[in-house]
Amino acid sequence: MRIYSSLLILILALMLLTGCQYAFVSGHTDKVGMLVETTIHDQAWGQQGYKGLQLIQEEYGVDVYFKEGVKTAPQTAQAVAELVDKGATVIFGHSSVYGNYFRDLHEAYPDVHFIYFNGQFSADNVTSLNFSADAMGFFGGMIAGKMTETNKVGLVAAFEWQPEVEGFYEGVKFQNPDAEVEIAFTNSWEDTEKALALYRQMEEDGADVFYPAGDIFNIPMIRAAQDDGHYAIGYVSDQSSIARNTVLTSTVQRVDRVYNIAMKRYLEGELPGDVQSFDFQEGAIEMGAYSPMVPAEFQQKMEKVVQKYKNTGQLPGQ
Numbered sequence: 091m092r093i094y095s096s097l098l099i100l101i102l103a104l105m106l107l108t109g110c111q112y113a114f115v116s117g118h119t120d121k122v123g124m125l126v127e128t129t130i131h132d133q134a135w136g137q138q139g140y141k142g143l144q145l146i147q148e149e150y151g152v153d154v155y156f157k158e159g160v161k162t163a164p165q166t167a168q169a170v171a172e173l174v175d176k177g178a179t180v181i182f183g184h185s186s187v188y189g190n191y192f193r194d195l196h197e198a199y200p201d202v203h204f205i206y207f208n209g210q211f212s213a214d215n216v217t218s219l220n221f222s223a224d225a226m227g228f229f230g231g232m233i234a235g236k237m238t239e240t241n242k243v244g245l246v247a248a249f250e251w252q253p254e255v256e257g258f259y260e261g262v263k264f265q266n267p268d269a270e271v272e273i274a275f276t277n278s279w280e281d282t283e284k285a286l287a288l289y290r291q292m293e294e295d296g297a298d299v300f301y302p303a304g305d306i307f308n309i310p311m312i313r314a315a316q317d318d319g320h321y322a323i324g325y326v327s328d329q330s331s332i333a334r335n336t337v338l339t340s341t342v343q344r345v346d347r348v349y350n351i352a353m354k355r356y357l358e359g360e361l362p363g364d365v366q367s368f369d370f371q372e373g374a375i376e377m378g379a380y381s382p383m384v385p386a387e388f389q390q391k392m393e394k395v396v397q398k399y400k401n402t403g404q405l406p407g408q
């Protein structure tokens with residue numbers, strides 16, 4: 091009994107020395123943190139993440155913290171340590187880049203559940219939330235294929251691995267087999283200068299509909315298309331308010347809903363440490379408002395096509 095008491099005192103002393111003055115309880119948390127690679131003010135991916143964090147705060151009454159500009163492994167390690175010191179036992183990494191960083195960190199924080207987006211790594215306390223983005227790309231491509239007058243469409247994406255890239259190409263070709271799709275990558279979510287240079291090259295080649303599939307550069311590209319009298323497909327959020335006649339529709343990823351689903355499952359003790367996928371069926375992805383430039387009958391066709399996909403999981407032509 092004396093040995094047991096001494097051991098208990100030692101454990102409590104260690105917790106105090108390491109700053110752990112709170113108890114970790116599986117399936118319960120009072121504090122949630124989020125790491126953002128860029129900024130919450132980008133009107134796209136970062137902003138969507140912040141909305142998700144706000145929804146969690148409102149829905150579950152927890153304290154929330156976020157850190158912007160967390161890009162590297164050392165920055166992530168420091169940010170995680172600071173969030174844990176504040177008492178966070180759930181930490182969202184709002185980017186695929188955090189998969190590798192959480193791989194290195196998760197064993198040091200066994201009582202923290204790490205959640206990040208669009209990766210394949212998972213562990214007992216690491217969950218990856220993946221958007222099945224090929225369908226949203228396909229539907230955006232159908233709109234682009236319908237609305238191009240030059241039969242040339244431009245896609246500027248951040249990375250080649252983005253599922254919406256292939257989906258967009260297939261959607262354009264399904265709707266308009268004669269259309270050409272020029273695809274280029276910035277290899278960065280933020281490189282607006284390169285994205286606009288690629289846009290200019292595509293425009294010179296005759297493209298008149300553009301899909302800027304990146305976080306920071308999509309709005310500058312939409313504005314450039316507006317200035318030049320071209321069309322664009324919005325990305326991640328409904329961007330029709332930026333240029334109503336220019337933005338034909340948007341491929342919307344409802345990050346806030348996915349955050350809420352993940353948090354609900356965690357609190358219920360039902361969030362597994364694995365890779366989970368979300369699509370139109372879960373309400374995680376949807377099409378944004380249609381521009382009045384898109385013919386009403388084609389809007390109706392798209393609504394039926396999207397609904398059929400929700401019901402069957404099959405894209406047109408499959």
